[in-house]
Amino acid sequence: MSFVTTPRAAAIYARISSDPHETRAGVERQRQDCRAEAERLGWPLVDEYIDNDVSAYSGKPRPEYQRLLSDIEAGAVDALLVWHQDRLHRRPIELEHFFQIVDRAGISSNIRSVTGNADFGTGDGILVARITGAVSANESASKSRRILRKKEELAAAGLPVTGGRRPFGYTRDQLHVDPVEADIVRDLVRRFLAGDSVKSLTEWLSDTGIPTTGGGEWRTTTVRQIMTSPRIAGLMEHRGQVIGPARWPAIITEDEHQRVVAAFAARKRTGQRAPQRYLLSGGLLRCGKCGTRLYSTPREGRRRYGCLKGPDHRGCGRLFITAEPLEELVTLAVLYRLDTPELAQTINAQTEADHRAREVADIIEQTQGRLDDLGQMFAAGEISRREFVTMRTTIVQQQETAERRLATLTRTDALAGLFGTGRSLSETWHDLTLARQQAIIRALTTVITIGPGQRGTRGLDPNRVDIEWRV
Numbered sequence: 001m002s003f004v005t006t007p008r009a010a011a012i013y014a015r016i017s018s019d020p021h022e023t024r025a026g027v028e029r030q031r032q033d034c035r036a037e038a039e040r041l042g043w044p045l046v047d048e049y050i051d052n053d054v055s056a057y058s059g060k061p062r063p064e065y066q067r068l069l070s071d072i073e074a075g076a077v078d079a080l081l082v083w084h085q086d087r088l089h090r091r092p093i094e095l096e097h098f099f100q101i102v103d104r105a106g107i108s109s110n111i112r113s114v115t116g117n118a119d120f121g122t123g124d125g126i127l128v129a130r131i132t133g134a135v136s137a138n139e140s141a142s143k144s145r146r147i148l149r150k151k152e153e154l155a156a157a158g159l160p161v162t163g164g165r166r167p168f169g170y171t172r173d174q175l176h177v178d179p180v181e182a183d184i185v186r187d188l189v190r191r192f193l194a195g196d197s198v199k200s201l202t203e204w205l206s207d208t209g210i211p212t213t214g215g216g217e218w219r220t221t222t223v224r225q226i227m228t229s230p231r232i233a234g235l236m237e238h239r240g241q242v243i244g245p246a247r248w249p250a251i252i253t254e255d256e257h258q259r260v261v262a263a264f265a266a267r268k269r270t271g272q273r274a275p276q277r278y279l280l281s282g283g284l285l286r287c288g289k290c291g292t293r294l295y296s297t298p299r300e301g302r303r304r305y306g307c308l309k310g311p312d313h314r315g316c317g318r319l320f321i322t323a324e325p326l327e328e329l330v331t332l333a334v335l336y337r338l339d340t341p342e343l344a345q346t347i348n349a350q351t352e353a354d355h356r357a358r359e360v361a362d363i364i365e366q367t368q369g370r371l372d373d374l375g376q377m378f379a380a381g382e383i384s385r386r387e388f389v390t391m392r393t394t395i396v397q398q399q400e401t402a403e404r405r406l407a408t409l410t411r412t413d414a415l416a417g418l419f420g421t422g423r424s425l426s427e428t429w430h431d432l433t434l435a436r437q438q439a440i441i442r443a444l445t446t447v448i449t450i451g452p453g454q455r456g457t458r459g460l461d462p463n464r465v466d467i468e469w470r471v
Contacts, residue, residue, distance in 0.1 A: 007079030007110050010043035013068055015087045019053040027052050030083040033114045041112070043079055047071070069098075072105050079110035166213045168226050175248045182251045184210060185232055188223065189252050189260055195439020198224050228264060233257035265400075279327045279437060280305065280448065288451035288464070290316040296323070305450070321450050325460035330448060333467055334441050335426045367399040446470045 012034040016026035027050050038045050049064040065088075071077045080102075082088050089095040102108045169185045171178050188201055198220045205218045212218060230237045234250025235257070278296040285294035287307035292315040297306040302322065309317030371392065378388040429437065451464040 007043045007107075009046040009077055010038055010079035010081060010110075011046060011068065011071070011077045012038070012048045012081050013050075013065065013088060014048070014083065015051040015054060015062070015065070017053070017055045024052055030087065030114075033083055034081040037112065037114050038081055043081070047077065069101055072101055072107065075105070078105070078107045080107075080112070082111075082113050084113050084115045167229070167231055168213050169232055169251050170248065177249050177251060185226060185251050188227055189232075189256055191436075192227060193256070193259060193263065195436045195442075196433060197435040198227075200433045200435060224264070227260050228257075230257065277434075278303065278305070278323060279434065279441070280323075280330060282438070284442065284445065284448055286447050286449045287315055287319045288449050288466070289319050292316070294319070294321075294450060319450065319452060321453070321464070322460070326450070326465065329460060329462060329465055330441065330445075330467065331429060331437075332426075334444050335423070335429070337444055337469065338425065339423060363398075363402045367395050367402065370395050371399075442470075444470055 012031060014027040014030035014034065016030075019026060031048060031050070035045070049068040051062045051064045054060070054062050068077065068080075072080075089098060099108075102111060166172055167174060169178055169181045170176065184205075188205075191201060192198070202218050202220045202223045205223065210218075212222065226232070230242045231246070231248070232251040233254045233256070234246050234248065235242045235254065236244055236246040281296045283293050285305055286292070287294055290307065292307060292313065294305040295308050295313065297304050297308065297320070303324065304320050304322055305326065306320040307313075307315035307317055309315050374383075374388060374391055374395065377383050378385070383391075432440075446468045448468070449466040451466065453464060454461065
């Protein structure tokens with residue numbers, strides 16, 4: 001084993017397990033103490049590696065720690081200062097791996113801690129480090145058990161698990177609604193059910209300057225998490241399962257929560273993540289010659305819809321139509337439809353549809369409960385693996401069927417507040433996102449059949465377009 005006696009490139013590693021508010025006060029104190037120790041020792045500092053709000057016991061990746069190891073192996077760092085040994089490791093397996101790396105690099109004697117007497121350069125020092133590491137691991141495990149037990153108690157009482165970042169829509173104690181943020185949550189849910197994409201909602205939050213609870217940038221994952229969280233429906237979730245009503249007030253109804261979850265599930269199955277480029281794509285158009293769906297099929301810079309043949313499409317391949325005039329015609333028809341008395345009469349039947357939607361939402365909840373029970377039976381050895389797989393497949397199929405049904409029943413959310421507004425909406429139609437326009441069209445129509453064109457005809461013949469109205 002070789003030892004480096006005079007470091008030429010020392011570094012500092014600092015870490016703190018929990019810093020939900022990103023104050024960085026804990027790691028900053030460690031840095032200051034380590035810098036003072038480096039100055040006392042006369043070690044030249046070349047870099048600092050900071051893992052803030054990252055546990056060393058959970059086993060999750062520590063990006064800066066991994067970067068430190070890579071730099072030690074590359075010879076870019078030949079000495080290290082930490083505030084205490086447990087800032088480096090709280091798992092014996094990681095400690096042993098660290099021993100191997102610093103031993104190969106020949107810098108074991110140049111690992112120092114500000115507090116304690118960490119000495120990785122001697123056999124006795126390594127033994128003490130191993131004992132210290134085992135004690136730290138045991139302390140972390142005991143703390144983890146206490147925290148888990150406390151979470152179990154809070155969950156059983158329907159109380160929030162305090163600590164961590166404040167959930168959007170609620171105050172710091174997580175028991176009261178923040179009125180301003182709650183209105184934003186309701187708006188997000190309403191607009192999502194009306195057809196806006198998560199991407200467009202995220203951009204809206206960013207553009208309007210609405211802050212996140214952590215002060216960072218809005219991301220689609222954050223917006224999705226807010227909208228699908230049982231919390232905003234006043235439900236208590238524990239270990240990924242809803243276990244009952246919570247003590248805090250709801251921002252949206254349970255019915256709205258179920259519809260949001262069903263809508264996300266439907267989008268996941270279809271693979272649609274972002275607004276499409278064509279207004280009428282996605283299976284809405286049908287070929288008047290063979291009955292198969294039309295696809296977006298640009299040619300020479302022109303947007304078109306066409307019937308495609310071949311093993312993947314199985315169409316006749318003999319019908320095409322230019323996109324722009326067709327989209328304009330359908331849009332005008334939809335806006336006119338919004339102002340018709342027939343639509344208002346049809347929408348009056350929505351009360352019954354809402355009732356059916358609640359019944360379907362109950363089915364989804366029941367199937368989820370059956371899946372949970374099934375998992376517990378398998379874990380307890382009451383059923384075999386084959387029985388578990390067979391029964392689970394049946395239940396999942398029932399659940400997915402109910403989710404698709406719920407998504408269909410709630411499509412008129414896209415029309416909320418739009419009845420009788422066709423004329424005024426025509427002035428702002430182009431300001432809507434493509435996803436919102438699509439949602440309105442799909443809420444009103446079932447299928448649009450395109451008939452064959454006539455040779456020599458210029459422009460779009462309206463008689464080619466047959467719209468079947470949903471409502």
